[in-house]
Amino acid sequence: MYCPTCGANNADNAAVCVQCGRTLNAMVPAATVPNYLVFAILVTVFCCLPTGIAAIIYAAQVNTKLQAGDIAGAQQASKNAKMWVLISVGAGLLLTCAYILFIVVMSMSHR
Amino acid sequence: MMRSPYDRFLFRGAISLGFAALVALQMFDPALPGFFPPCPLRALTGWYCPGCGSLRAMHQLLNGNVGAALAMNPFAVIALPFLSYGMASHACFEIRGRYLPGVFIPGRWIWIMAVAIVAFGVARNLPVYPLSLLAPGVMLGVKF
Numbered sequence: 001m002y003c004p005t006c007g008a009n010n011a012d013n014a015a016v017c018v019q020c021g022r023t024l025n026a027m028v029p030a031a032t033v034p035n036y037l038v039f040a041i042l043v044t045v046f047c048c049l050p051t052g053i054a055a056i057i058y059a060a061q062v063n064t065k066l067q068a069g070d071i072a073g074a075q076q077a078s079k080n081a082k083m084w085v086l087i088s089v090g091a092g093l094l095l096t097c098a099y100i101l102f103i104v105v106m107s108m109s110h111r
Numbered sequence: 112m113m114r115s116p117y118d119r120f121l122f123r124g125a126i127s128l129g130f131a132a133l134v135a136l137q138m139f140d141p142a143l144p145g146f147f148p149p150c151p152l153r154a155l156t157g158w159y160c161p162g163c164g165s166l167r168a169m170h171q172l173l174n175g176n177v178g179a180a181l182a183m184n185p186f187a188v189i190a191l192p193f194l195s196y197g198m199a200s201h202a203c204f205e206i207r208g209r210y211l212p213g214v215f216i217p218g219r220w221i222w223i224m225a226v227a228i229v230a231f232g233v234a235r236n237l238p239v240y241p242l243s244l245l246a247p248g249v250m251l252g253v254k255f
Contacts, residue, residue, distance in 0.1 A: 021215025034210075037221060038197030041190065044228060045162035056225040064218030099151040 013069030033074045035062035036081045043088035051091060055084035122205055137173040141166040142248070161186060161232035164247030182250035186231050 001010050001024060008019035015033075016023055037059040044052025058081035065074035139146035152160050165187035171180035172188065180188050200211040235245035244250050 016215050018217060021217075034201075034204075035221075037216070038194050038201065041194060041224070041228070044225075045160070045165065045187070049160065049229075049232070053225055053229065056221060056228075060218040060221035060225065062218075063216060063221060066215075067218060095151065100148075103148070 015066045035059040039085045051088040
């Protein structure tokens with residue numbers, strides 16, 4: 001299928017154009033499959049590099065699968081991206097609590 | 112969509128907390144000891160993570176010093192418009208049920224972003240001249 005906007009050649013059932021991102025399949029607007037990329041980058045940068053990177057890679061997979069027309073796959077990747085964002089937030093909170101506890105214990109033992 | 116009053120309460124709470132955090136960040140410089148606790152990763156390992164210096168950068172931006180902000184964390188300053196718009200878009204989805212208009216980012220570009228973040232994190236820890244400029248504050252001639 002050729003994109004009506006930019007003319008790029010796409011997979012026949014692609015949901016969005018590989019080149020310009022135009023929605024090709026009106027039944028499945030790309031906006032209904034969120035990739036959580038913003039949150040994935042935030043958790044990567046602010047707390048948890050390894051789990052955050054997993055979230056970014058799933059976010060990439062969401063868009064790659066939308067380009068290939070694999071809506072079910074994109075929705076699965078979207079769920080995984082969300083899950084890894086939540087795991088990162090949880091791990092971040094846990095580590096922060098542990099760190100605060102550590103500081104409190106250290107400062108008390110030095111008195 | 113906002114389903115219940117409880118959802119709305121949580122959402123408004125999160126927005127208010129965000130604003131309170133911005134005000135605190137404008138008033139107190141995270142580079143100075145006292146108000147903000149030191150970063151656990153930095154304290155335990157001595158490494159700069161890719162996000163290191165982003166709070167100090169935001170403090171400088173909120174006070175109008177773009178150059179100092181870039182010296183603290185260039186990546187955070189460059190990514191800020193994108194991240195803010197993305198968060199506004201998600202907030203819009205919660206309120207009105209649809210996202211703000213956005214540009215579709217091909218999957219390959221997102222992969223490149225992931226690699227760039229990791230590479231930036233590694234580069235700013237290397238004590239080699241042009242790369243060492245990426246560590247927070249070095250471009251200002253300050254070492255934290």
